[in-house]
Amino acid sequence: MIEIKNKQIIIDGKPVLITCGEIHYYRLDKSDWQDRLDKLKETGCNAVATYVPWLWHEPVEGQFDFTGKTRPETDLAGFIDLCTENGFYFFVRPGPFIMAEMKNEGLPYWVYEKHPEIIPVGWDESEPTTPTVDYLAPGYLQEVRKYYEKVMEVITPRIYPNGGKIIAFQLDNEIGMLSWVSNTPDLTDNVLNDLSNWLSERYGDNVSVRYPFSLEEGAERNAAFRSPKEEYAAQLLKDLGYYMRYRFAKYIAILREYAEEFGVKDIPFVVNIHGTGGGRGLTYPIGISQLYESYTQGPGYISGSDIYFGDLDMKTFQDLYIINGLMEAVHDKDQPLTSVEFNCGDGNFGETLGERYDPSAADFKLRMCLVQGNRLINYYLFAGGKNARLDTLVDDGNDRIASTGERHGFAAPIGPEGNYNYTFPRMSRVNQSVMAVSDKLARMDEERDEVSFAFIPDYYMTEYRYPKSDVMREIISNIEANRGAGAWEIMGRAMLLNGYRFTAVDVQNKPLDAAVTPVLALPSARYMDSAIQEKLVSYLNDGGRILLYGEVPLFDMEGKDCTILAEALGVTYKGTSRDGHRKYLSIYGDSWASAQPEIRSGFVQRFDVGPDVTPILRVYGSGDVCGFESEVGSGRAIVIASSYRCDLPFFKKAFERLGSHVKLTHDYQHHGIFMTSTADEEGERFIHLLNLDGFDKEFTVYEDGKALFGGRKLLLQSKDGVMLPMNLAVGNAKIAYATAEITGVSADHIDFRLTQVQDVIAFDPGTKILPSADYVIEENNELTLVRSKKHAKVDVQLRVWLG
Numbered sequence: 190m191i192e193i194k195n196k197q198i199i200i201d202g203k204p205v206l207i208t209c210g211e212i213h214y215y216r217l218d219k220s221d222w223q224d225r226l227d228k229l230k231e232t233g234c235n236a237v238a239t240y241v242p243w244l245w246h247e248p249v250e251g252q253f254d255f256t257g258k259t260r261p262e263t264d265l266a267g268f269i270d271l272c273t274e275n276g277f278y279f280f281v282r283p284g285p286f287i288m289a290e291m292k293n294e295g296l297p298y299w300v301y302e303k304h305p306e307i308i309p310v311g312w313d314e315s316e317p318t319t320p321t322v323d324y325l326a327p328g329y330l331q332e333v334r335k336y337y338e339k340v341m342e343v344i345t346p347r348i349y350p351n352g353g354k355i356i357a358f359q360l361d362n363e364i365g366m367l368s369w370v371s372n373t374p375d376l377t378d379n380v381l382n383d384l385s386n387w388l389s390e391r392y393g394d395n396v397s398v399r400y401p402f403s404l405e406e407g408a409e410r411n412a413a414f415r416s417p418k419e420e421y422a423a424q425l426l427k428d429l430g431y432y433m434r435y436r437f438a439k440y441i442a443i444l445r446e447y448a449e450e451f452g453v454k455d456i457p458f459v460v461n462i463h464g465t466g467g468g469r470g471l472t473y474p475i476g477i478s479q480l481y482e483s484y485t486q487g488p489g490y491i492s493g494s495d496i497y498f499g500d501l502d503m504k505t506f507q508d509l510y511i512i513n514g515l516m517e518a519v520h521d522k523d524q525p526l527t528s529v530e531f532n533c534g535d536g537n538f539g540e541t542l543g544e545r546y547d548p549s550a551a552d553f554k555l556r557m558c559l560v561q562g563n564r565l566i567n568y569y570l571f572a573g574g575k576n577a578r579l580d581t582l583v584d585d586g587n588d589r590i591a592s593t594g595e596r597h598g599f600a601a602p603i604g605p606e607g608n609y610n611y612t613f614p615r616m617s618r619v620n621q622s623v624m625a626v627s628d629k630l631a632r633m634d635e636e637r638d639e640v641s642f643a644f645i646p647d648y649y650m651t652e653y654r655y656p657k658s659d660v661m662r663e664i665i666s667n668i669e670a671n672r673g674a675g676a677w678e679i680m681g682r683a684m685l686l687n688g689y690r691f692t693a694v695d696v697q698n699k700p701l702d703a704a705v706t707p708v709l710a711l712p713s714a715r716y717m718d719s720a721i722q723e724k725l726v727s728y729l730n731d732g733g734r735i736l737l738y739g740e741v742p743l744f745d746m747e748g749k750d751c752t753i754l755a756e757a758l759g760v761t762y763k764g765t766s767r768d769g770h771r772k773y774l775s776i777y778g779d780s781w782a783s784a785q786p787e788i789r790s791g792f793v794q795r796f797d798v799g800p801d802v803t804p805i806l807r808v809y810g811s812g813d814v815c816g817f818e819s820e821v822g823s824g825r826a827i828v829i830a831s832s833y834r835c836d837l838p839f840f841k842k843a844f845e846r847l848g849s850h851v852k853l854t855h856d857y858q859h860h861g862i863f864m865t866s867t868a869d870e871e872g873e874r875f876i877h878l879l880n881l882d883g884f885d886k887e888f889t890v891y892e893d894g895k896a897l898f899g900g901r902k903l904l905l906q907s908k909d910g911v912m913l914p915m916n917l918a919v920g921n922a923k924i925a926y927a928t929a930e931i932t933g934v935s936a937d938h939i940d941f942r943l944t945q946v947q948d949v950i951a952f953d954p955g956t957k958i959l960p961s962a963d964y965v966i967e968e969n970n971e972l973t974l975v976r977s978k979k980h981a982k983v984d985v986q987l988r989v990w991l992g
Contacts, residue, residue: 191349191356191456193491196525197632198457198564200349200356204631206559207356208620209236209280209567211530213289214268215245215590216574216597219261221607222268225572226275228603232613233621236278236356238529238567240287241265242295243336244590248580250299253339262577266343273354279347280459280529280567282359283340285333290591293320294367298583304328309380311373312655313416321367323377324440337447345452357565358453359529360444363463363495364437365479369652374429376415380436382406384414387432399424422658423747426665430650434482441483441490457491460484461529462516465497470508471673474515478649481519492516493529493565499536499546501553503881506863507681509554511642513561514693518644527565528558534570534600535612544600548615549908553879555619556910560635560867560877561692568616573598573605622912622932622942626875629917633867633875635690640708640849642681642693647718647746648672664748668714671739675832676712680738683840684710688851690865697721703733703824708849710736717742722753729757730822734847736840737828740794758819758826759799766808767792775809776831781846782806782816785839790815794830806831818846857888862905864890874915880905898926904945906981911944922991925951925972929987938990943981950975950989957992964989 192199198207210229214222229237246263247253257264272279287295301308307326309317322329347353368375385404388396396404400421402413417425445458460483464476476495484490494516498505516526533551536544555566576591591597596605602613623630649672651665684691694706701709701724709728722742729735743762745751755762768774768791776793778785782805795813798804806816806829815831827843837860841851853866853876863879876897880886886905890897898913905911912931917924919934927950933940941950952958952973958966964987967974977987 193457193489193525194523196520196523196562196564196634198525204628205564206623206627206631207236207278207280207565208232208234208624209238209278209565210234210571211238211567211569212572213239213570213574213597214265215242215262216576217262217572219257219264219267222271224607225603226272226277228607229277229571230275232617233624234277234568235624236280237272238280238282239268240289240295240362241281241283241340242287242289242291242590243283243285244291244293244295244297246340247297247336250297250303255340255343269343269347269353269355273347277354279353279355280357280359280565281344281355282362282529283337283344284361285336286362286364288362290593290597292585292590292592296320296322298581300329300332304332306377306379308377309368309373309375310377310415311371312376315373317368317373318371319367319373321371321373321375323375323379324364325383325436325443326377326379330443333444334447337444338451341448341451341453348453348456350455355456357457357459358448359459359461359493360441360448362461363476364440364460364483365433365652366463366476369475369479372652372654372656374433374653376411378406378411381411381414383436384429384432385410387435388428391428399428417655417658419658419660422655422660423664426654426661427650427746429653430647433653434479437480438482438486442486458489459491459493459527459529461493461495463495465495468497468499469505470498470512471677473508473512474644474646474649475652477512477515477519478646479652481646484524485519485521488523491524491527492520493527493567495530496528496554496558497530497532498550498554499532499544500550501557501879501881503861506553506557506879506881507677507685509557510561510685511677511681511693513558513563514642514691515644517562518693518695519646519698525564526558526562528563529565529567530569531555531558531566533568533612533616534602535610537600540599546612547908548612549910551612551616552619553910555623556877556879556912557863559623559630560865562634564631568602570598570601572603572607573601575605618942619910622930625933625940626912626914626931629869629873629875630867633869633873635692636866636868637690637692638849638852640684640689640691640710640844641706642691643696643709643711644693645697645717645721646695647697648712648714660748664716664746667740668716671714672712676738679833679835680710680712680736680840683835683837684844685863686860687837687841687844688854688864689844689849690853696724701725701728701733703728703731706733708734708736708844708847711738713737713739713742715740715742716744716746716748717751717754719745719751719753722751725754726757726821729824729826732823734824735826736843736847737826737830738833739830741796741828741830757821758817758828759802760796760814760817760819763795763797763813765792765794776806776815777809779804779807780818781842782839785836788834791832796830806833852893854891855888856891857886859886862886862888871918873917875917876913876915877910878903878905878913879910880908883907898928899949899951901928901949903928906944909944920991922956923953925953927951929977938988941987941989943977943979943985943987945981948977948981948987959990959992961988961990963987
């Protein structure tokens, strides 16, 4: 039995942590399958994942092969069975869209030829530049249902409730991504008919006020949507975004209905979220915004992230932490985080050698995802392979099933020919460490401070923009300028480097309670829905506290005047100033921020402030206020209405004035350390540390001002991460604390990875430790100390024998 409960994946009553390796059976000779599974075993992973390409299994309409009758590599049934024989769980991803660099993203050619009406029409009746389809076109769904019926003949007997090892099923892949990246909304006649009905139901008689044309089917209506005029462009930007979210959710529900119709039940249905790009996570919430209605529409759904960052370093580390928080913000109380495309390998995707990830990349990202509650991680792509030629040649330059040429997965830890990549040892090492204590991690949650990051999904509803619309461009450009780069890289980074551990809250769709969320870090643009502004004012009046970074909203999301929040804050907008050529816009501190140095700023919002408002930042020359503190009801707000530097003491002081204090700290002067902790209900814990820089760091860790680890300084080596146990029960032994990382557990010993010049493992008193030439045992009334005789830079392995 598989349950999704309390943000855990529970199998047969026990919380389970699942780490998968993505292996594409159809890109490997069948004779190589066992070799790749053997290599996956070396990492300690407990599951295999794969896409199932429709294009591969039904190249000709009605001619299905899932058992290897046409060629050995179509034997999906045999591959799943082999994985089961090797003791792996299985995560199946049958599409219908799979992407994976497949031609048509995995759809058969004949589907497009048979149903040309499914091909989208874009702005100004443009042709799509990606092979997406109208997901709800009747002809397309008819073919999908036939495909699902056949593929379920293989899958259904092998799901966990039926005695097999398939524990999760992904519905489609990255829904809405293709239309977003190409800015081609699916404006087919079928879509526009449905959109018109949706608008009529939503707005009733007022729809004619929003859209000054008839919604009856016809060329005039279609042209009005495909080439919108400025008078209704802002309304369409909003309505098209909402409608597409409804449409994607409906599509997901239909796919699940098909899967269940053919017997797939009582395992999680996964919806994959896209959005990372350019090595960053700033656009990832677009995918969350597009799809959150899809995976929150009912029980049994979980979402999965695509993590394509490359290195996790001082530039990017806050991206991953924030997007995990944003995913959690829209989940229900039971849904866990997962990552179903967790990028590993060296980044050499195009075989240009232009990307070369540090071996720490997958290590760091795994550690951060796990501490934030990811319960399933799928290393993508674990093993490369080759793209076969199509049986029916299409004369497209290579006639292969995918766009990457003969070889695929050049960057994977296991290359196309089965060779080990340089990233494999580090990835394997961290995964083995994680799985050694997976029973603990599977039920632990991150311990957090009293501050949360605000998520407004509508700030990421920017995927469709009519290229000729100045109205859309103005709204979207302002939102983009404030939603991510500044807030994430300044406020979010400052919070993490100051030691704040936080999640996010959906302030748009969920209640905002000051008792539950006492302090809110709010990225804010000039545009904000009136209902959200009203909710924030109520939150402040009830005692909530806000640090607003960006701009005080002046308009709603359709560009209409809306200053509800500004009025509550006691300020009146005067204007905006920007830096420019030979204009060195500068701001300086006032009041409690008076010690702040004068700095350059890219822009400022200037305000007249009321008598109950305390200015904290002013514009040089005019003295205009661009930062202030306001008392609102029982609450308080600090507003930074300018671009500001990542000044750690300044942000810490601001949050402390709002009542949020850091509990877990260190004394390293030059920062660059990510630190957090996880714990379970019994008080077992891990302290998690990442050194984001390429040099060693020595520091003491404190909690509520008290030094941990017996007051010892820790040496965190260059680009290293550690997971240090505290109050952890391991068999009959209990570890009070350790400066070393657990890598293996058995009945008579515990294996550690050493991290220090001299590591110390402290056990509760009375624990029987057997002697060894590798360590010294010291006993006192409080603890039994095991002091390693090995230097971590010489020999990292230590086995402690238990009596």
